[in-house]
Amino acid sequence: MVNQPKKRVLLATALVSAMASAFAQEARNSQGEPATVVVLGSRTQAKTALDTAVPVGLISAKDLQSAGSLELGKVLQDLDPSFNFTTTFISDGTDIIRPATLRGLGPDQLLVLVNGKRRHQQALVNVQQTIGRGSAGTDINAIPLSAIQSIEVLRDGAAAQYGSDAIAGVINIVLKKGVTDTQLSASAGTTSEGDGDTYTASAHKGMPLGLDGGYLNLSVEGRRRNETNRAGVDTARVNPPRVTQRIGDSLAKDGYLWLNAGLPVGGGELYAFGGASKRTGDAAGFFRSAGDARNVPAVYPNGFLPNINTTVKDASLAVGYKHDLANDWSVDLSLNHGRSELGFHESNSINVSYYYENGSSPLEADTGKLKFDQTTLNLDFKGSVDFAGAPLYIGTGFEWRRDNYQIVAGDPVSYQYGRTNDPRKIIRDQSGGIAASGIQGFPGYTPGTEVDDGRHNTAYYVDLERKVGDALSLGAAVRHERYSDFGNTTIGKLSVRYDPSRLVGLRASGSTGFRAPGVQQKFYSSVSTNLNAAGVLTETLTARENSAVTRAFGIAPLQEETSKSASVGMILRPTSNFSVTADLYRTNIDDRIVFSSNIAPESGACPTAAACPIKAILDPLRVGQAQFFTNAIDTTTTGFDLVAQHTTRGQGSTLVLSGQLGFNRTKVKDRHSQSSVLSGAQLFDDTQVTLIEKGQPRQHHVVAADYTVGQWNATARANYFGEVEGQGFTPGFIQTWDAKWIVDLTARYNFTRKLSLTAGVNNVFDTYPTKWDPVKAAPFPQLGFTYCWETCPFGINGRSMYAKVDYAF
Numbered sequence: 001m002v003n004q005p006k007k008r009v010l011l012a013t014a015l016v017s018a019m020a021s022a023f024a025q026e027a028r029n030s031q032g033e034p035a036t037v038v039v040l041g042s043r044t045q046a047k048t049a050l051d052t053a054v055p056v057g058l059i060s061a062k063d064l065q066s067a068g069s070l071e072l073g074k075v076l077q078d079l080d081p082s083f084n085f086t087t088t089f090i091s092d093g094t095d096i097i098r099p100a101t102l103r104g105l106g107p108d109q110l111l112v113l114v115n116g117k118r119r120h121q122q123a124l125v126n127v128q129q130t131i132g133r134g135s136a137g138t139d140i141n142a143i144p145l146s147a148i149q150s151i152e153v154l155r156d157g158a159a160a161q162y163g164s165d166a167i168a169g170v171i172n173i174v175l176k177k178g179v180t181d182t183q184l185s186a187s188a189g190t191t192s193e194g195d196g197d198t199y200t201a202s203a204h205k206g207m208p209l210g211l212d213g214g215y216l217n218l219s220v221e222g223r224r225r226n227e228t229n230r231a232g233v234d235t236a237r238v239n240p241p242r243v244t245q246r247i248g249d250s251l252a253k254d255g256y257l258w259l260n261a262g263l264p265v266g267g268g269e270l271y272a273f274g275g276a277s278k279r280t281g282d283a284a285g286f287f288r289s290a291g292d293a294r295n296v297p298a299v300y301p302n303g304f305l306p307n308i309n310t311t312v313k314d315a316s317l318a319v320g321y322k323h324d325l326a327n328d329w330s331v332d333l334s335l336n337h338g339r340s341e342l343g344f345h346e347s348n349s350i351n352v353s354y355y356y357e358n359g360s361s362p363l364e365a366d367t368g369k370l371k372f373d374q375t376t377l378n379l380d381f382k383g384s385v386d387f388a389g390a391p392l393y394i395g396t397g398f399e400w401r402r403d404n405y406q407i408v409a410g411d412p413v414s415y416q417y418g419r420t421n422d423p424r425k426i427i428r429d430q431s432g433g434i435a436a437s438g439i440q441g442f443p444g445y446t447p448g449t450e451v452d453d454g455r456h457n458t459a460y461y462v463d464l465e466r467k468v469g470d471a472l473s474l475g476a477a478v479r480h481e482r483y484s485d486f487g488n489t490t491i492g493k494l495s496v497r498y499d500p501s502r503l504v505g506l507r508a509s510g511s512t513g514f515r516a517p518g519v520q521q522k523f524y525s526s527v528s529t530n531l532n533a534a535g536v537l538t539e540t541l542t543a544r545e546n547s548a549v550t551r552a553f554g555i556a557p558l559q560e561e562t563s564k565s566a567s568v569g570m571i572l573r574p575t576s577n578f579s580v581t582a583d584l585y586r587t588n589i590d591d592r593i594v595f596s597s598n599i600a601p602e603s604g605a606c607p608t609a610a611a612c613p614i615k616a617i618l619d620p621l622r623v624g625q626a627q628f629f630t631n632a633i634d635t636t637t638t639g640f641d642l643v644a645q646h647t648t649r650g651q652g653s654t655l656v657l658s659g660q661l662g663f664n665r666t667k668v669k670d671r672h673s674q675s676s677v678l679s680g681a682q683l684f685d686d687t688q689v690t691l692i693e694k695g696q697p698r699q700h701h702v703v704a705a706d707y708t709v710g711q712w713n714a715t716a717r718a719n720y721f722g723e724v725e726g727q728g729f730t731p732g733f734i735q736t737w738d739a740k741w742i743v744d745l746t747a748r749y750n751f752t753r754k755l756s757l758t759a760g761v762n763n764v765f766d767t768y769p770t771k772w773d774p775v776k777a778a779p780f781p782q783l784g785f786t787y788c789w790e791t792c793p794f795g796i797n798g799r800s801m802y803a804k805v806d807y808a809f
Helices: 004-026 059-068 073-079 352-358 519-523 547-551 613-619 686-694
Strands: 056-058 082-084 100-101 110-114 148-156 169-175 183-191 196-211 212-226 251-267 269-285 307-324 331-346 367-385 390-408 453-466 472-483 487-498 504-515 526-531 537-543 561-575 578-596 623-648 653-671 699-709 712-721 724-726 735-737 739-752 755-762 802-809
Touching: 059 148, 059 712, 059 724, 059 739, 073 148, 073 712, 100 110, 110 453, 148 623, 169 519, 196 251, 367 519, 453 519, 537 547, 547 613, 547 623, 547 735, 578 686, 613 623, 686 724
Parallel strands: 110 169, 537 623
Antiparallel strands: 056 148, 082 100, 148 169, 183 196, 183 802, 196 212, 212 251, 251 269, 269 307, 307 331, 331 367, 367 390, 390 453, 453 472, 472 487, 487 504, 504 561, 526 537, 561 578, 578 623, 623 653, 653 699, 699 712, 712 739, 724 735, 739 755, 755 802
């Protein structure tokens, strides 16, 4: 029998094939859309997205305008099914910097470029039970929509071309450039529940710079998003029952200032681009009931909900000079610096040990900062030489990069056990047990977890491409990288494109790749409060590599991940206004770097230390659980992408129909451990396997219709999110959140070429995720957790409405 995923692929292929036949009959004489080019995936001249040797998607300015979301991550998810941007809550810093992934892989296996230059990663390490657990990807929402002209999405392994992190693919964000009108935009929206009010305003101006065609583009944007709360009634911890949690989007305030400039100098161009942003968030932790040992009833007689206040500061600046050389060669020299900083502040909280030591405690504290900065120097040459009677296109160059990571300790009250921080001192809580140390909610980083360290690496690459006759194109790339902390690697890529006719094209690629362990993964360490398997709040130590804990467990320092990727695809253009692409792909990753399971001591009697080796390691540290980064698993990801687009032009009207079907499946092939104490299944348990394999939708489809007539434009878009599963908070029971369709509608009226009004409804049918199983998922439904948590592909806000006005002068 044909299994279900294969049935879906066959059905989708049949549907699109039928559409192709029908559309070809309907509009053979219609004019096609103007060709739009991309530069990603090739070092030669720009190509249309249909002419590339590997799959590259293009999101245009019009696409961005038609999307109803106001943050880049959500816009990408709405428009490209290979991209996932899960909703998070009660997840510390991950509430404000949400994980962005491509093709079901990890956030740190996706490389982000801006104007073709490497974008720095985020300071935050995702350490909670969310998608991307243990990774530090790119803070995609640090880039304002008002500064973006278009986005290119390379859906293929590209580490040999662009370096570490490009295992899943590459996203290139192209900034607005040139001399333009002043563009003003303002919008307001809310949810059908009357919360989550959102307000945004932006301005963009492209002005001349110098007298010879230079330009300076400036974008400023501000946004406020009020919180949403979809928590249910807490029947387990309070009497009478009431809502005790905040479950939904946190309160967020965002501000951006970006630039993109170019100035002709000495026959070439001096350029600069980058920007700064500041975003603040107000999220919540777990509720502490009145009788909880981590509460002080004299201060909070009804219990309390800690607030986790975050401040994200992000800045980058790239400067460079590019110049044409003789014989159609060109050179590009650039220096790019970026930094990410995440500060934590805990409020509406308490240090229990402080209070019971002498009757008082601060109720808020700074709990520390995470900082990441990256400096990249590139020297790139591009051109061609005559080889066997035809041009051989060559891209070659050098890269030097420095990454640095810093953890800054919080206020003493945020982490201390009593004011002397002396564990020998006995301080009792309200239940008679040892009082909890540190501020409740998100305990501060301690002086012992502080770090300021980094590494550097160098890379050399050669990228070749040549036409063989009129129909065949061949490509090859080789890259060698050397790191200061773990050695060197050499990887390569081959690609082929064959066009037997204008109507049909074939393409294939194969590559090896790697991902170096992030400095965040190498140097991160913390003590946090998490739920253990029994649903009890427990202090959890995250130990960095080569620490006393990892050495005691026998966990070796991190090494690079290695990958092998292959894809094969077909392009059909039956008419000038209709196209279909279909691509199969497979990515194998060995020694994948993951965040271990919560390693907890053995339960029951322990007559000797040898009988309970985990307990013997953890007890002296006074923590209930430990976690660390390790090369623990091998995975295989297979997938199929099908994209179709048809354009019909009538008298004064245009209709664009598109369908994008994405299927992928990740399997954990092997779990392995370097430890004599922990097996592979203990190090990375079934809970984490479920998150890797089924935490992201295995099917994500986007179908849309965009209709323009006269001064009106209307867009209908539907996103299908396949089912997801998780057992991070219900060990032994796998909760399934069913597949759902989310439909969005947008209408825009252009009063003039410079003034327009847009109104839209997101999630028209007010669709929510499946509710938690009230019995098997206990106690979470009883605590007020109504819908999803560790994986929420489309969020839990329900329907939202908005209006936007755009004006240019």
